[in-house]
Amino acid sequence: DTAVSQTPKYLVTQMGNDKSIKCEQNLGHDTMYWYKQDSKKFLKIMFSYNNKELIINETVPNRFSPKSPDKAHLNLHINSLELGDSAVYFCASSRGTSAAYEQYFGPGTRLTVT
């Protein structure tokens, strides 16, 4: 009965490859997010989606593209991977866009680019 799940948990790949990380939530939430936690452990928002529409897009490279086939899924596709993309990526969801709603986080995907 996992609320927010991500696959894979670990991903090791070479520079220049294209990869995707999947996220699914079974909470019936309308809003989903992607966060990046870098080597210094700083967690920063990357994207959020509400009802399949991109709401915000912080200053991330356009090599990163979120894709939402339905409101329960928000996948993160990364083109032409670079060493600096190595990080832990967390997916989260909330009932809606209101700041009053808690965000629930997935277990994270540790991406290592070699």
Place this chain on the structure above:
Amino acid sequence: KQEVTQIPAALSVPEGENLVLNCSFTDSAIYNLQWFRQDPGKGLTSLLLIQSSQREQTSGRLNASLDKSSGRSTLYIAASQPGDSATYLCAVRMPGGGADGLTFGKGTHLIIQP
């Protein structure tokens, strides 16, 4: 731009002690503040959510306080246990609608010595 700072960065105490973790934020116009726990290889677990109109929230041995005007929050852990060892993250949510993400601090790495 909102910035969140957590002090100390790391803390090691003997089991049974009461302890306080500190969080400060530069923009006091927050909507709410959340304390999370992060265990190695796992996602973020929400511990307490304090709305901007509230002064504190309690859950079991945890008590979080909020002084919005001074831009500070504390997380008090009573009678600490080895199982409390984790990284504790403070995050704030700004008002204004939309789907703004959380702004996180870098966390306090807590070790409870048996």
